[in-house]
Amino acid sequence: MQRNESLWVEKYRPKKKEDIMGNEEAKELFVEWLKNKRHTKKAVLLYGPPGVGKTALVNAVANEFNYNVIEMNASDTRSEKAINLLAKPATSYTALDNFTKTKETKGNVLFLDEVDGIAGNEDRGGVNAIIKIVEKSLVPVIMAANNPEIDKLRPLKKVCLLIRFQQVRIPLVIALLQKICITENIKAEFEALERIAQNSRGDVRSAINDLQSLSEENHILTIQDTIILNSRNKDISMDDTLRGFFSAQSIAEASNLLRYSNVDYDEFILTVSDNLPKRYSNNEELSCAYDYVSQADVFRGRVGFENWHLLKYFYNSLAQAAAVNPNSYKPFTFITPPIKIITLFWTKSKRTILGNICNKIGVKCHVSQDKAKSEFVPFIKSMLDKKKAHPILAWFNFTAEEVNFLNEMKRF
Amino acid sequence: MIVLNKNAFKLPRVEKEKFVNLLRLGLEYNRDKNVYLIKSYNNIEKLMDTISSILGVEVVFLQNCIRCGKDFPCKECNYKDLCATKNLPFSCVCPQCLRNMKPKQDTLVDF
Amino acid sequence: MGINEEPLMWVEKYRPKNLDEVIGLHDIVESLKAFMRNPKTMPHLMLTGVPGTGKTTIALAIAHELYGKNWRNFTLELNASDERGIDTVRDRIKDFSRYSRSGFGDIPFALIILDESDQMTGPAQTALRRIMEIGSRTSRFILICNQSSKIIEPIQSRCAIFRFSRVDRQAMKEHLQEIAKKEKVELQPEAAERIVEYSEGDLRHAINALQTAAAYKEGVVDEKTVSLVIGEASPIQVQKMIRKALYGDFMESRKTMYEIMGSYGFSGSEIIRQIQRELFKMSDITPEQKADLSNIIGEYDYRLTQGANSDIQLSALLAQFAKYGKDIEENYAAK
Numbered sequence: 027m028q029r030n031e032s033l034w035v036e037k038y039r040p041k042k043k044e045d046i047m048g049n050e051e052a053k054e055l056f057v058e059w060l061k062n063k064r065h066t067k068k069a070v071l072l073y074g075p076p077g078v079g080k081t082a083l084v085n086a087v088a089n090e091f092n093y094n095v096i097e098m099n100a101s102d103t104r105s106e107k108a109i110n111l112l113a114k115p116a117t118s119y120t121a122l123d124n125f126t127k128t129k130e131t132k133g134n135v136l137f138l139d140e141v142d143g144i145a146g147n148e149d150r151g152g153v154n155a156i157i158k159i160v161e162k163s164l165v166p167v168i169m170a171a172n173n174p175e176i177d178k179l180r181p182l183k184k185v186c187l188l189i190r191f192q193q194v195r196i197p198l199v200i201a202l203l204q205k206i207c208i209t210e211n212i213k214a215e216f217e218a219l220e221r222i223a224q225n226s227r228g229d230v231r232s233a234i235n236d237l238q239s240l241s242e243e244n245h246i247l248t249i250q251d252t253i254i255l256n257s258r259n260k261d262i263s264m265d266d267t268l269r270g271f272f273s274a275q276s277i278a279e280a281s282n283l284l285r286y287s288n289v290d291y292d293e294f295i296l297t298v299s300d301n302l303p304k305r306y307s308n309n310e311e312l313s314c315a316y317d318y319v320s321q322a323d324v325f326r327g328r329v330g331f332e333n334w335h336l337l338k339y340f341y342n343s344l345a346q347a348a349a350v351n352p353n354s355y356k357p358f359t360f361i362t363p364p365i366k367i368i369t370l371f372w373t374k375s376k377r378t379i380l381g382n383i384c385n386k387i388g389v390k391c392h393v394s395q396d397k398a399k400s401e402f403v404p405f406i407k408s409m410l411d412k413k414k415a416h417p418i419l420a421w422f423n424f425t426a427e428e429v430n431f432l433n434e435m436k437r438f
Numbered sequence: 439m440i441v442l443n444k445n446a447f448k449l450p451r452v453e454k455e456k457f458v459n460l461l462r463l464g465l466e467y468n469r470d471k472n473v474y475l476i477k478s479y480n481n482i483e484k485l486m487d488t489i490s491s492i493l494g495v496e497v498v499f500l501q502n503c504i505r506c507g508k509d510f511p512c513k514e515c516n517y518k519d520l521c522a523t524k525n526l527p528f529s530c531v532c533p534q535c536l537r538n539m540k541p542k543q544d545t546l547v548d549f
Numbered sequence: 550m551g552i553n554e555e556p557l558m559w560v561e562k563y564r565p566k567n568l569d570e571v572i573g574l575h576d577i578v579e580s581l582k583a584f585m586r587n588p589k590t591m592p593h594l595m596l597t598g599v600p601g602t603g604k605t606t607i608a609l610a611i612a613h614e615l616y617g618k619n620w621r622n623f624t625l626e627l628n629a630s631d632e633r634g635i636d637t638v639r640d641r642i643k644d645f646s647r648y649s650r651s652g653f654g655d656i657p658f659a660l661i662i663l664d665e666s667d668q669m670t671g672p673a674q675t676a677l678r679r680i681m682e683i684g685s686r687t688s689r690f691i692l693i694c695n696q697s698s699k700i701i702e703p704i705q706s707r708c709a710i711f712r713f714s715r716v717d718r719q720a721m722k723e724h725l726q727e728i729a730k731k732e733k734v735e736l737q738p739e740a741a742e743r744i745v746e747y748s749e750g751d752l753r754h755a756i757n758a759l760q761t762a763a764a765y766k767e768g769v770v771d772e773k774t775v776s777l778v779i780g781e782a783s784p785i786q787v788q789k790m791i792r793k794a795l796y797g798d799f800m801e802s803r804k805t806m807y808e809i810m811g812s813y814g815f816s817g818s819e820i821i822r823q824i825q826r827e828l829f830k831m832s833d834i835t836p837e838q839k840a841d842l843s844n845i846i847g848e849y850d851y852r853l854t855q856g857a858n859s860d861i862q863l864s865a866l867l868a869q870f871a872k873y874g875k876d877i878e879e880n881y882a883a884k
Binding site (some may be wrong): 062169295296299302303309310312313314315316317319320321323324326327328376377380385388390391392393394395396397400401402404407408409412413416417418421435 | 556557558560561600605609626628630631648664665725753754758760762764765778782783784788797799800809812813814819823849852855856857858860861862864865868869871872875
Binding site (some may be wrong): 190 | 480504515517520530533535536
């Protein structure tokens with residue numbers, strides 16, 4: 027990706043509700059609710075798949091109507107204590123003075139994003155605390171969730187108006203991508219934009235990210251360029267998870283994502299590890315993130331096949347790796363772990379053959395197999411390269427299979 | 439198959455229980471004009487299924503194009519098989535406007 | 550293909566067969582000869598020092614000196630890093646002792662050479678000490694190691710310790726020229742210089758490099774060939790990997806890591822061991838820095854033993870090196 031000036035999802039973040047594509051009805055309902063001071067329900071719960079405009083709507087409307095949004099992200103700290111600490115000030119008149127309240131702002135709204143991130147024990151009384159806050163609140167409470175069918179959220183449904191968001195339709199996504207192309211001066215084939223939109227499954231955020239990572243200056247974006255999206259389609263949830271993981275804005279967001287995703291942990295952490303330097307180009311951040319990934323890896327090892335209760339430490343560490351510096355995120359295309367290729371090559375049988383070779387060298391030259399591997403094999407290989415039937419092969423008594431192996435040893 | 443107008447469509451008289459259910463699923467009933475309109479879209483799929491079973495036929499809604507303002511049916515669209523909201527009454531972009539790369543000036547929003 | 554067939558690896562072909570053939574190491578040889586004069590008084594021996602300085606050669610020469618032509622019948626050669634544990638060591642020694650009780654002329658014992666004995670854990674060494682005690686009527690041990698400090702005190706006190714130091718540059722050059730002459734190869738002075746520089750006092754490394762370079766071009770070993778050859782050796786690759794990380798180029802460093810893993814088939818712990826080894830050798834890193842980096846390596850080595858993925862742990866290790874390198878840079882700048 028050549029265009030490094032800024033993140034397009036930031037640049038094209040909706041400033042007015044009209045900027046948000048799709049979900050017209052939801053937008054109307056929300057505005058209606060916000061404007062109605064005497065609404066029966068003090069809180070609203072916006073729910074639907076990621077990247078369709080829930081958070082965008084809250085901010086755009088607040089911007090338009092001059093509300094101050096006090097945000098609290100799910101799972102950052104969900105205990106009753108923590109919620110009260112932050113949210114209480116927003117719910118009493120006197121405390122309202124402490125917030126930036128200029129002549130222009132009409133007031134505050136409390137925004138609780140990702141409420142479905144309330145997990146079991148860690149969030150002792152989280153749900154109940156939220157209900158209490160809604161009840162006591164003097165300002166509108168807005169909540170957002172990806173998946174409101176979770177049992178824990180049932181109590182919440184009683185006190186909020188539910189507004190559903192749908193996947194943004196493909197033609198709408200295409201239309202948005204077209205607009206961005208015009209503004210960014212990118213030439214793109216219609217079919218390419220089509221493909222990006224189809225792949226996004228109605229997640230506008232990821233469509234914009236994909237467009238940014240695939241487009242280059244002075245290059246016409248063709249459908250060929252989007253092939254890479256194709257190969258990712260085979261395992262959609264892995265890719266969604268990876269993308270969401272790397273672009274996560276907080277530990278909570280990353281942690282949430284990992285919990286709800288169905289990906290294979292082992293493959294996931296390997297892919298994360300391989301792509302980490304693409305995410306963090308700053309060595310300080312990279313080393314910090316890698317240390318977390320390394321810890322997560324150790325935890326995964328401890329989980330083994332039975333200690334699943336230890337998995338939460340795995341998630342915690344990985345989530346921390348994602349959120350080392352949310353601001354430094356720029357979209358990138360994922361690389362396939364080279365380690366997979368290497369592991370495929372170094373099968374058990376190959377390792378056995380190499381072991382036998384080293385054993386023979388060790389005996390003849392009075393060294394350990396370790397030294398044979400590191401000090402002798404590379405040199406023998408070099409000599410072999412120069413002379414295929416070098417007499418040392420016979421001296422070592424290598425079998426045909428072993429000779430073949432040495433000849434085929436590649437430089438990677 | 440029958441095409442309904444999301445803002446005003448008629449249904450045959452139904453028993454009280456079914457009527458209450460329709461309202462719960464998101465319909466509003468205008469007594470004066472004797473028409474229904476869709477108030478909430480939260481349960482739109484279930485709603486459509488219920489209406490379908492009442493009318494005994496497949497129910498579809500038209501889509502409204504945000505560019506040209508015209509209504510058009512989903513069957514004209516290339517992406518209907520991939521669409522999560524097919525035949526549901528939401529806004530969209532019609533195939534003609536989509537192909538036209540340069541959108542109309544007044545629909546271009548400022549970024 | 551008999552035992553008398555000429556060895557084709559030069560490290561073997563030109564290995565001194567008996568104590569008289571050994572060049573340099575004069576004091577060690579003289580002491581040992583004194584022991585040989587009355588074998589019954591010969592104690593267990595410990596030969597310690599950096600690799601490639603003649604320890605194995607001396608041990609084998611002793612065997613030859615004691616038992617003559619058929620020394621192999623009365624000598625057991627073990628490598629602690631190859632054996633799975635002290636039990637296999639014990640079993641192999643037991644089997645061997647049983648066989649060698651049938652007598653071996655004037656020498657009242659058999660010889661057990663245990664290489665890389667400092668790789669054994671503390672408990673394993675304690676068990677070894679017992680084995681040495683029980684078997685001391687019928688066998689003598691020659692323990693070979695790089696760091697005598699890693700051998701437990703009870704064993705050290707039962708051995709006569711001989712310390713080997715790096716082969717000095719001049720001596721090494723002479724060795725190499727001697728071999729080159731016998732192999733009818735012209736070893737150019739700059740090439741010899743390069744080999745000596747690369748091997749850092751390890752004669753085995755040097756001879757292997759020479760032989761490989763000679764295989765590249767008929768009859769002549771020049772500097773260019775030597776550079777080519779040693780560039781592909783894994784110690785160099787490992788040093789390259791370390792340097793790139795310290796200079797902040799993580800991606801290149803990791804790429805080298807993948808090349809090493811892919812080309813040589815090293816496991817994660819093998820690479821970590823090599824990193825430790827090569828780090829120790831690198832002269833452009835200060836001892837304090839080596840200590841810091843060593844601690845980092847230790848941490849990730851430990852994590853590896855906890856059942857983690859080697860490439861994740863190695864990548865994380867390289868990332869820490871990259872950060873460390875940046876800190877050094879900043880400290881320099883601050884000064």
